[in-house]
Amino acid sequence: xxxxxxxxxxxxxxxxxxxxxxxxxxYVEGVSAIINAGTNSTQIETFSxxxxxxxxxxxxxxxxxxxxxxxxxxxxxxxxxxxxxxxDAYGYMTQPLHVPDTYEIxxxxxxxxxxxxxxxxxxxxxxxxxDYFTNDGxxxxxxxxxxGSSGCGCYYETVAYIFLGTTAVQMSSAPPTISSISPTGxxxxxxxxxxxxxxxxxxxxxxxxxxxxxxxxxTWSIGSQSATxxxxxxxxxxxxxxGSGTLTVSDRFGSSSATLNVGDGTPKVTSITPSTxxxxxxxxxTFGGNNFGTAPTLSFSSSQVTATIAxxxxxxxxxNVTVATCAPAQTVTVMVQSHGYNGSGFIATSSGQSPDxxxxxxxxxxxxxxxxxxxxxxxxxGTTTSVVVGQQIALTGNVPSQSCGVASHEWSTPTGxxxxxxxxxxxxxxSLTSLPSNTGSAYTxxxxxxxxxxxxxxxxxxxxxEVSPVATATFTVTGAGSMSNTSETSGKLTVDNLTxxxxxxxxxxxxxxxxxxxxxECSGTTSGSAGIxxxxxxxxxxxxxxxVQLLSTDTRVYRTATTTLTCTTxxxxxxxxxxxxxxxxxxxxxxxxAPEIPLPGTYTTASHTFNATMYLLWKSNTSNSITVPLGYQxxxxxxxxxxxxxxxxxxxxxxxxxxxxVSSSGSQANKGYPTWSNKATQNPCQ
Amino acid sequence: MRIFRSLVLLAGITALWxxxxxxxxxxSFSIVIxxxxxxxxxxxxxxxxxxxxxxxNHDVDCTMAPANGLDRKYQYDVRDxxxxxxxxxxxxxxxxxxxxxxxxxxxxxxxxxPVDNSISWIYDLTHPGKYxxxxxxxxxxxxxxxxxxxxxxxxx
Numbered sequence: 001x002x003x004x005x006x007x008x009x010x011x012x013x014x015x016x017x018x019x020x021x022x023x024x025x026x027y028v029e030g031v032s033a034i035i036n037a038g039t040n041s042t043q044i045e046t047f048s049x050x051x052x053x054x055x056x057x058x059x060x061x062x063x064x065x066x067x068x069x070x071x072x073x074x075x076x077x078x079x080x081x082x083x084x085x086x087x088d089a090y091g092y093m094t095q096p097l098h099v100p101d102t103y104e105i106x107x108x109x110x111x112x113x114x115x116x117x118x119x120x121x122x123x124x125x126x127x128x129x130x131d132y133f134t135n136d137g138x139x140x141x142x143x144x145x146x147x148g149s150s151g152c153g154c155y156y157e158t159v160a161y162i163f164l165g166t167t168a169v170q171m172s173s174a175p176p177t178i179s180s181i182s183p184t185g186x187x188x189x190x191x192x193x194x195x196x197x198x199x200x201x202x203x204x205x206x207x208x209x210x211x212x213x214x215x216x217x218x219t220w221s222i223g224s225q226s227a228t229x230x231x232x233x234x235x236x237x238x239x240x241x242x243g244s245g246t247l248t249v250s251d252r253f254g255s256s257s258a259t260l261n262v263g264d265g266t267p268k269v270t271s272i273t274p275s276t277x278x279x280x281x282x283x284x285x286t287f288g289g290n291n292f293g294t295a296p297t298l299s300f301s302s303s304q305v306t307a308t309i310a311x312x313x314x315x316x317x318x319x320n321v322t323v324a325t326c327a328p329a330q331t332v333t334v335m336v337q338s339h340g341y342n343g344s345g346f347i348a349t350s351s352g353q354s355p356d357x358x359x360x361x362x363x364x365x366x367x368x369x370x371x372x373x374x375x376x377x378x379x380x381x382g383t384t385t386s387v388v389v390g391q392q393i394a395l396t397g398n399v400p401s402q403s404c405g406v407a408s409h410e411w412s413t414p415t416g417x418x419x420x421x422x423x424x425x426x427x428x429x430x431s432l433t434s435l436p437s438n439t440g441s442a443y444t445x446x447x448x449x450x451x452x453x454x455x456x457x458x459x460x461x462x463x464x465x466e467v468s469p470v471a472t473a474t475f476t477v478t479g480a481g482s483m484s485n486t487s488e489t490s491g492k493l494t495v496d497n498l499t500x501x502x503x504x505x506x507x508x509x510x511x512x513x514x515x516x517x518x519x520x521e522c523s524g525t526t527s528g529s530a531g532i533x534x535x536x537x538x539x540x541x542x543x544x545x546x547x548v549q550l551l552s553t554d555t556r557v558y559r560t561a562t563t564t565l566t567c568t569t570x571x572x573x574x575x576x577x578x579x580x581x582x583x584x585x586x587x588x589x590x591x592x593x594a595p596e597i598p599l600p601g602t603y604t605t606a607s608h609t610f611n612a613t614m615y616l617l618w619k620s621n622t623s624n625s626i627t628v629p630l631g632y633q634x635x636x637x638x639x640x641x642x643x644x645x646x647x648x649x650x651x652x653x654x655x656x657x658x659x660x661x662v663s664s665s666g667s668q669a670n671k672g673y674p675t676w677s678n679k680a681t682q683n684p685c686q
Numbered sequence: 687m688r689i690f691r692s693l694v695l696l697a698g699i700t701a702l703w704x705x706x707x708x709x710x711x712x713x714s715f716s717i718v719i720x721x722x723x724x725x726x727x728x729x730x731x732x733x734x735x736x737x738x739x740x741x742x743n744h745d746v747d748c749t750m751a752p753a754n755g756l757d758r759k760y761q762y763d764v765r766d767x768x769x770x771x772x773x774x775x776x777x778x779x780x781x782x783x784x785x786x787x788x789x790x791x792x793x794x795x796x797x798x799x800p801v802d803n804s805i806s807w808i809y810d811l812t813h814p815g816k817y818x819x820x821x822x823x824x825x826x827x828x829x830x831x832x833x834x835x836x837x838x839x840x841x842x
Contacts, residue, residue, distance in 0.1 A: 425722070425802075426733055426755065426802035426804070427730075427731050427733060427802075427804075501824075501826070503761075509787075511787065513787075515787050515789065517749065517787075517789075520751030520753070520758040520759065520785060520787060521751070521758050521759075522759075523747070523749075523759055523823055523824050523825040523826065524747060524749075524825060524826055524827070525747040525749070525791075525827075526747065526749035526787055526789045526790075527789055528789065530788075530789075554784070556782065556784055558782065565779070565782070567779070567782055567784070573755075574752070574786075575750075575752035575755060575757075575786070575801075576752070576755060576801050576802035576803070577802065578799070580750050580752060580757070580788065580798075580799075580801045581750065581752075581786060581788035582790075583789070584748070584789070584790050584791040584792070584793075585791065585793070592788060592789075593786050593788070594786055594787050594788065595784070595785070595786045596784060596785065596786065596787050597782070597784035598781060598782060598783070598784065600781050600782070608784075678731075679731070679754070679755035679804060680754070680755075681754045681755065681807065682753070682754055682783065682784070684777065684778050684779070685778060685779045685782055
């Protein structure tokens with residue numbers, strides 16, 4: 001019921017059915033009201049009243065008019081006048097009610113004014129009860145007035161309605177409407193606040209919401225309530241009826257419902273103790289949380305983790321968790337899956353609700369043990385090993401026996417100049433092999449040049465991803481020395497008469513050196529001195545020297561009195577690889593050369609210009625070694641001779657080394673190895 | 687000739703480039719030839735290795751006279767599959783061919799290292815086919831020795 005109060009003259013408030021004590025003794029009040037007890041979904045009862053205190057009632061009579069509107073249209077009215085000496089004029093109206101129309105009761109309040117009369121009998125004016133005058137007789141006051149006539153019994157009466165004002169109250173009969181509830185589901189064993197949104201959610205008279213739930217096992221109370229929002233504090237027992245239920249808000253005009261699902265709550269894992277698990281170990285782990293249900297299960301994001309549940313409750317699981325031996329270090333997601341409370345499986349409270357609660361734990365992997373490096377059948381990691389240039393460095397990474405296998409290996413790249421191999425042929429020169437892949441359990445390479453404290457490191461990675469400590473082996477690589485050169489003819493050229501044979505006649509040759517014996521095409525013992533002799537030295541250990549001679553210039557010029565014939569040679573390797581001109585019986589082997597040109601009698605002069613570079617190579621006797629370059633020596637000669645009277649004269653010119661011995665180095669082309677792509681061959685003379 | 691052809695054929699079938707025999711009837715040394723590449727692409731250099739061994743109880747001369755990748759102290763015999771001598775390359779002014787003279791002595795039982803010799807310097811081996819190679823050395827004091835034969839295949 002809604003009321004609107006009007007006070008006149010003297011203030012007063014009144015609640016329908018229980019008037020408050022007036023703060024002052026005299027007042028008039030107006031009331032418009034809709035009666036709680038008489039209003040429901042089929043009828044409306046209104047009340048209109050003008051009330052005055054008794055003292056005022058001696059002079060004024062209360063009067064009220066009531067107007068009832070439905071959606072703005074007048075559907076009923078009425079009026080009431082207080083009886084004489086009665087200070088209260090009121091009336092009720094009852095009309096059918098149509099939900100959800102809006103109703104308004106308006107009340108106009110009046111006081112009926114004094115009656116003023118002249119009593120001819122007394123010759124005085126009297127103030128009497130207006131009602132008395134109206135009825136002209138009866139009781140109270142003077143009642144002996146005679147009907148008015150000229151000269152006697154005349155009286156005057158005045159009736160005035162004094163309008164005090166209008167009171168009104170409006171009421172909507174719209175029933176409650178739920179627009180949404182949140183959450184739409186509640187979980188067994190859970191408690192919280194549910195919010196109902198909508199309109200007309202509370203009774204217009206009591207301002208309280210009437211809420212009901214169809215599901216058993218839920219206790220609740222209203223937290224707050226207004227026409228547009230009602231909150232409910234609920235608690236769901238673990239034995240509550242699950243499934244789709246109905247939440248209803250109702251009042252006298254109707255009701256509205258929403259579906260409220262009651263099901264199992266999503267498990268929540270709040271603690272894992274311990275939260276770090278060692279690979280290869282079974283650990284007793286306590287998983288704390290809620291909404292686990294009565295028979296939860298455990299699972300993990302890694303297949304390398306398994307668990308056996310020892311005990312389980314709605315809030316705790318104790319399980320023996322086993323981590324596979326070779327599980328990598330990782331963060332594992334732990335999933336607790338609820339299967340409900342009632343043995344009927346997990347019942348979701350909302351669509352898409354997960355029955356899983358997750359948290360994470362850490363797996364500590366098995367560490368990789370320290371490896372060692374073997375070389376030549378011995379462990380050399382942590383030591384310094386002496387080797388020689390070109391020696392095969394075949395290293396093996398030794399992995400200690402352990403639970404997990406090896407996934408990969410890694411060797412460091414050798415410092416200094418190193419190759420994966422080196423081969424050579426007469427026709428194509430040296431071919432160097434790149435360093436091998438460094439991801440095998442073994443690593444083989446060759447240092448070409450000396451070096452000290454050259455580290456090689458090895459480490460491996462287990463299948464669990466753990467990287468081992470690094471093993472380091474240190475090497476000192478010793479070089480193989482150098483070479484010197486001499487000339488057995490003091491750098492002079494000679495004209496040597498060589499003997500012939502059946503196939504080839506003998507004759508004179510211009511030789512850088514001095515030899516005796518047959519011409520080149522004839523067999524037989526040759527002896528004498530070489531124009532240049534190379535002598536190596538400094539080999540650190542058993543091994544063999546060899547040579548490569550690269551010819552850059554070999555020009556012969558023959559002249560007669562009228563013609564000149566020039567013969568050149570294409571640069572390339574001289575003779576073969578390795579250089580064949582090793583002096584017999586020398587150790588270390590000496591390389592010699594005694595270039596010659598024939599001196600046919602048809603020419604009068606002959607000259608020979610020769611430039612070459614002799615490379616010194618060495619190969620250790622240790623198995624599988626490769627040949628390495630040690631250095632080179634450029635050398636040359638140039639000389640000529642003239643024929644006179646059938647005899648060739650003493651040659652002019654000479655030769656010897658050009659510069660000194662140059663040690664090979666990795667910064668040189670082809671890492672210091674001699675390079676050639678063809679053998680030196682003589683071009684047609686012209 | 688028939689016997690020779692049979693020998694050549696036998697060598698080709700049974701041994702290819704491996705030593706078969708050395709003909710050292712009256713020589714105090716022997717010669718073995720080998721090759722790393724029994725199949726050669728036409729136009730490529732054809733290289734054989736010559737290794738000389740002193741089979742006597744005294745020093746034997748092994749002087750080398752290399753020129754153009756070939757030791758002129760040896761005589762080279764290259765024949766086609768029919769036993770016909772392979773064509774030799776004709777060069778101008780052969781009398782002006784120069785090189786080096788490298789004295790060498792083999793002690794009893796010693797051998798020279800296998801030394802590469804480019805027989806394609808003197809023989810035209812640009813035509814596909816099989817070729818039989820034999821090397822000999824004639825020493826006035828030590829006698830004449832013939833090497834084994836090897837068969838080389840020149841492919842297009």
